[in-house]
Amino acid sequence: MSVRYVGRRLMTAVLTIGMIVLLNFVLFRMMPGSPERILLGRIPNVSSEVLQATRERWGLDKPLVPDQFVAYVGSTLGGDLGFSYGERGRPVAAVLEQHLWPTLLLFGLGEVVAIILGLALGAYSGWRRGGLIDHIGNGVSLVLYATPYFLLGMGLLLVFASGLHWFPTFGMSDVGRQYKDAFDQLIDIGRHLALPLATVSLGLVGQYAILMRSSVIETMTEDYITTAHAKGLTEGRVLRSHALPNALLPTVSLVAINLGYVIAGAITVEIVFNWPGLGTLTVEALESRDYPVLQGIFLLLSVTVVFANLAADLLYGILDPRVRT
Amino acid sequence: MRTRLAVRLGRFIALAALVAAGLVPGAANAGVQPLVLNVGTDQDLTNLNPWQSITVADYEVFTIQYELLVSYDISLQPAPGFADEWSSSDDGMTHTFHIREGMRWSDGEPATCEDARWTYQFVLDVLASEDGYVGSGYLEPYISNTGLESVECTDANTLVARTSHPTTLMDDVYIPILPAHIWSQYSQAQISNTEAEDYFANEPPVVGSGPYVAVEWEPGEFIRFARNENYWGDPGVPDEIIFRTFGGSDTMVQALRNGELDYVRGTGADEFDALATEPNIRVSEGFSNGYTMLSMNTRATQEGYNGSTSALEDHAFRDAIGYAIDRQELVDRVLNGHGVPGSTHVPPYHVKWHVEPTTPRTFDIDEANRRLDAAGYARGADGIRVDKDGKPINLRLTWPSSEDHATDAQFIQGWFEQLGIGVEAFVTDEGTLIDDLYGPPAGGEADWDMYIWGWVGDPDPGSLLGLFTTDQIEAGVNDCFYSDERYDQLFQEQLEATDEAVRKEKIAEMQQLFYDAACYHILYYDNTLDAQRTDKFTGWTNQPPESGTPLFGYGYAGYMQLQDASAVPTPGPTTAATTAPGATQAPAATTPPAGSTGSDMTVPLLVGAVAVIAVIAGGFWFTRRRGPRVEEE
Numbered sequence: 001m002s003v004r005y006v007g008r009r010l011m012t013a014v015l016t017i018g019m020i021v022l023l024n025f026v027l028f029r030m031m032p033g034s035p036e037r038i039l040l041g042r043i044p045n046v047s048s049e050v051l052q053a054t055r056e057r058w059g060l061d062k063p064l065v066p067d068q069f070v071a072y073v074g075s076t077l078g079g080d081l082g083f084s085y086g087e088r089g090r091p092v093a094a095v096l097e098q099h100l101w102p103t104l105l106l107f108g109l110g111e112v113v114a115i116i117l118g119l120a121l122g123a124y125s126g127w128r129r130g131g132l133i134d135h136i137g138n139g140v141s142l143v144l145y146a147t148p149y150f151l152l153g154m155g156l157l158l159v160f161a162s163g164l165h166w167f168p169t170f171g172m173s174d175v176g177r178q179y180k181d182a183f184d185q186l187i188d189i190g191r192h193l194a195l196p197l198a199t200v201s202l203g204l205v206g207q208y209a210i211l212m213r214s215s216v217i218e219t220m221t222e223d224y225i226t227t228a229h230a231k232g233l234t235e236g237r238v239l240r241s242h243a244l245p246n247a248l249l250p251t252v253s254l255v256a257i258n259l260g261y262v263i264a265g266a267i268t269v270e271i272v273f274n275w276p277g278l279g280t281l282t283v284e285a286l287e288s289r290d291y292p293v294l295q296g297i298f299l300l301l302s303v304t305v306v307f308a309n310l311a312a313d314l315l316y317g318i319l320d321p322r323v324r325t
Numbered sequence: 326m327r328t329r330l331a332v333r334l335g336r337f338i339a340l341a342a343l344v345a346a347g348l349v350p351g352a353a354n355a356g357v358q359p360l361v362l363n364v365g366t367d368q369d370l371t372n373l374n375p376w377q378s379i380t381v382a383d384y385e386v387f388t389i390q391y392e393l394l395v396s397y398d399i400s401l402q403p404a405p406g407f408a409d410e411w412s413s414s415d416d417g418m419t420h421t422f423h424i425r426e427g428m429r430w431s432d433g434e435p436a437t438c439e440d441a442r443w444t445y446q447f448v449l450d451v452l453a454s455e456d457g458y459v460g461s462g463y464l465e466p467y468i469s470n471t472g473l474e475s476v477e478c479t480d481a482n483t484l485v486a487r488t489s490h491p492t493t494l495m496d497d498v499y500i501p502i503l504p505a506h507i508w509s510q511y512s513q514a515q516i517s518n519t520e521a522e523d524y525f526a527n528e529p530p531v532v533g534s535g536p537y538v539a540v541e542w543e544p545g546e547f548i549r550f551a552r553n554e555n556y557w558g559d560p561g562v563p564d565e566i567i568f569r570t571f572g573g574s575d576t577m578v579q580a581l582r583n584g585e586l587d588y589v590r591g592t593g594a595d596e597f598d599a600l601a602t603e604p605n606i607r608v609s610e611g612f613s614n615g616y617t618m619l620s621m622n623t624r625a626t627q628e629g630y631n632g633s634t635s636a637l638e639d640h641a642f643r644d645a646i647g648y649a650i651d652r653q654e655l656v657d658r659v660l661n662g663h664g665v666p667g668s669t670h671v672p673p674y675h676v677k678w679h680v681e682p683t684t685p686r687t688f689d690i691d692e693a694n695r696r697l698d699a700a701g702y703a704r705g706a707d708g709i710r711v712d713k714d715g716k717p718i719n720l721r722l723t724w725p726s727s728e729d730h731a732t733d734a735q736f737i738q739g740w741f742e743q744l745g746i747g748v749e750a751f752v753t754d755e756g757t758l759i760d761d762l763y764g765p766p767a768g769g770e771a772d773w774d775m776y777i778w779g780w781v782g783d784p785d786p787g788s789l790l791g792l793f794t795t796d797q798i799e800a801g802v803n804d805c806f807y808s809d810e811r812y813d814q815l816f817q818e819q820l821e822a823t824d825e826a827v828r829k830e831k832i833a834e835m836q837q838l839f840y841d842a843a844c845y846h847i848l849y850y851d852n853t854l855d856a857q858r859t860d861k862f863t864g865w866t867n868q869p870p871e872s873g874t875p876l877f878g879y880g881y882a883g884y885m886q887l888q889d890a891s892a893v894p895t896p897g898p899t900t901a902a903t904t905a906p907g908a909t910q911a912p913a914a915t916t917p918p919a920g921s922t923g924s925d926m927t928v929p930l931l932v933g934a935v936a937v938i939a940v941i942a943g944g945f946w947f948t949r950r951r952g953p954r955v956e957e958e
Binding site: 087095168 | 524575
């Protein structure tokens with residue numbers, strides 16, 4: 001992989017993040033309603049002096065450019081994202097951090113499970129095209145792919161939580177419960193995680209399987225596969241050493257792109273199971289018009305997507321010699 | 326290859342089954358767990374500093390942890406709080422409170438008169454300060470309305486308060502008495518300014534005097550209270566109380582059905598009706614202490630105001646269109662019947678103070694048309710009435726984001742069109758709307774015609790009445806610019822009235838005055854819809870019994886009524902399900918039939934089975950359709 005390739009990718013990523021920061025600044029200042037009013041809410045007896053004091057405290061009395069913009073960029077780079085309106089007095093960074101880990105846990109694990117199951121199912125279906133597993137697997141994949149998260153989640157919740165009482169309905173742990181040991185706590189979180197995780201994995205597994213299947217089928221028609229067969233290699237060897245590595249390429253981009261949709265999925269899955277992650281936070285912040293938190297979420301997610309794409313590009317470079325220049 | 330994959334798959338499934346078996350309950354849950362009251366709310370708890378309270382959850386949380394000087398019992402009557410006895414002098418200007426002896430804060434420090442004195446003096450200092458308010462600014466009016474001038478401790482257990490005018494409101498001050506040994510370490514700015522570096526957030530463990538104190542808080546997720554062992558009264562039955570915040574009511578209601586929650590605040594109308602018929606669940610429909618109104622810009626075309634027509638300034642016009650609003654229809658169609666048609670600005674929640682107007686505007690389109698004709702608003706060629714300046718009347722109608730208000734607006738638009746009044750209906754962001762509403766005295770441009778929104782009150786009607794005195798126009802609160810000398814005078818008189826009958830008379834006249842002025846058309850009083858499980862706790866009692874809900878009222882009385890259902894010899898609800906005030910009768914909660922879990926599971930299991938079959942069938946269908954094409958490749 002050439003230095004130029006890496007350098008170009010890095011430049012693009014940095015430029016994109018710069019644009020995001022700029023957009024973040026402009027967007028939230030174009031919001032309707034004057035910021036000091038939003039800050040104060042519908043407080044009775046607010047005098048014009050108090051309004052002025054609020055403006056000064058937030059630097060809203062200074063010109064937008066350069067003063068406010070410089071202050072904004074400076075504090076953003078320093079990790080200071082301001083204070084939440086909704087959770088009064090808490091720094092946005094702390095609010096984001098609190099909700100980031102549950103989302104990472106849920107979607108990180110969900111992605112891993114979906115990738116393993118989806119790719120295995122897809123590869124096998126493609127390899128044994130027209131077989132029983134292919135028929136059922138492909139059909140189920142299509143149905144799962146087409147099912148919205150909240151519908152899937154609600155279905156699982158009704159059956160396994162409300163109906164069978166196997167799993168709890170909501171939350172991430174039993175609040176206030178005394179744990180015997182760390183394992184006990186792990187089991188508790190696991191029980192709460194099971195249904196949301198199943199929802200996320202099932203929601204993702206379909207598209208990975210479908211993509212992997214078609215990718216394998218396409219690869220199988222390539223000349224080098226015929227060559228491999230001609231060399232007398234076993235079927236398993238052809239699949240593992242020749243077909244799979246090439247078929248994997250499109251899925252790398254899909255995984256990267258999917259990270260961008262994490263929040264869209266997170267909102268519905270997390271709301272259904274009241275999972276205390278970024279999705280739930282987004283909805284709460286929208287309801288309480290908590291602009292600083294929304295701004296923070298926006299920044300965090302866009303930067304995540306940029307880095308995911310960068311990682312995909314670099315990984316692509318390693319996996320596929322054709323894009324190394 | 327095939328066998329190897331099968332073996333691997335087999336191993337994986339075995340491993341997965343093992344993990345799943347560990348996750349399924351049964352193995353866990355050993356030892357004695359505390360008796361927990363789990364409460365679900367869709368409203369966020371924003372903070373633990375009482376001065377910053379905004380949401381109903383904020384208020385509920387501080388009333389559990391701190392005593393008011395004089396508290397409220399289950400009937401909303403004054404009850405012992407931080408003080409166990411209180412009296413006022415004959416002239417109603419000197420008020421003496423006896424602070425209970427031997428009381429301690431949850432950290433073991435003695436709770437004395439000094440704590441009460443510090444709290445009230447803090448508010449007096451705040452009112453006299455440059456800011457004039459602290460935190461969210463909602464608590465200080467309770468002190469300013471009483472005309473409190475000074476407060477002192479004559480001994481360790483006697484608090485004497487002096488007011489500038491006679492008042493009975495000293496028993497009605499909704500301000501928590503805070504532990505001076507903690508709060509006096511902080512300045513007004515540290516308590517008030519949430520963005521300050523050294524802001525006092527009052528994080529757990531909270532030191533309080535109420536029956537429970539917060540020990541753990543994850544903002545946006547949950548707050549956990551433990552029993553305060555130093556609480557002066559009989560201890561509450563739940564060992565712990567946990568409030569869980571939900572993003573929506575669907576999951577919350579499901580969790581109540583599953584027994585993971587014992588109380589749900591705000592079920593939504595559809596779910597409420599379904600829950601009312603379910604076993605082990607009690608529903609409570611309470612009057613809300615507030616209203617939804619149609620407000621009008623009564624200074625529309627005056628200098629500096631930007632309403633679209635002078636007709637809005639004309640009392641006859643505003644009065645006439647009031648006849649074209651079918652309030653019962655709004656209750657039925659928008660609230661699913663869970664509400665009461667609106668009349669005056671003191672809602673029927675205030676059983677003692679609410680009066681119906683003597684001159685009600687009953688729905689009658691013809692009457693509205695007659696009145697508009699008589700007032701000189703003739704229809705133009707296109708059927709639209711024109712105002713006195715010869716301009717067609719097309720009113721802008723807006724509301725802050727709300728599904729209910731959007732439906733309200735559609736109905737109003739339809740009715741007003743029958744009067745020959747055009748209505749342009751649109752939603753406005755709350756922040757923008759607040760900005761638009763303010764008139765020139767509050768530094769705004771009053772660029773609006775009509776809007777739909779609401780107000781919520783306190784145990785005393787004073788706060789709802791106080792919104793419409795003339796001086797509140799400048800404060801931006803009196804947003805229909807109502808100004809009446811008689812009303813202002815009555816407001817002051819009722820504050821100073823020491824005789825309840827006299828005060829009632831004055832408040833009744835204020836309601837009539839405000840109603841007649843047709844500045845607001847109160848559309849309805851929407852009910853609060855809560856639900857409780859009766860198989861874990863019994864003793865659910867509404868506060869007040871005739872028109873409230875068990876929790877989220879005023880004070881902690883509702884929590885102290887609860888009993889452990891497993892300890893009560895005869896299971897089943899001790900009180901009948903509440904009746905819906907003024908609306909449809911909610912079916913009484915039934916006692917649980919033995920072994921009723923089977924019926925609980927049937928529906929979800931059926932749904933699940935159908936879903937699984939559908940997925941498999943769908944799979945086959947898709948593959949069969951795709952089959953031939955695959956073959957051809």
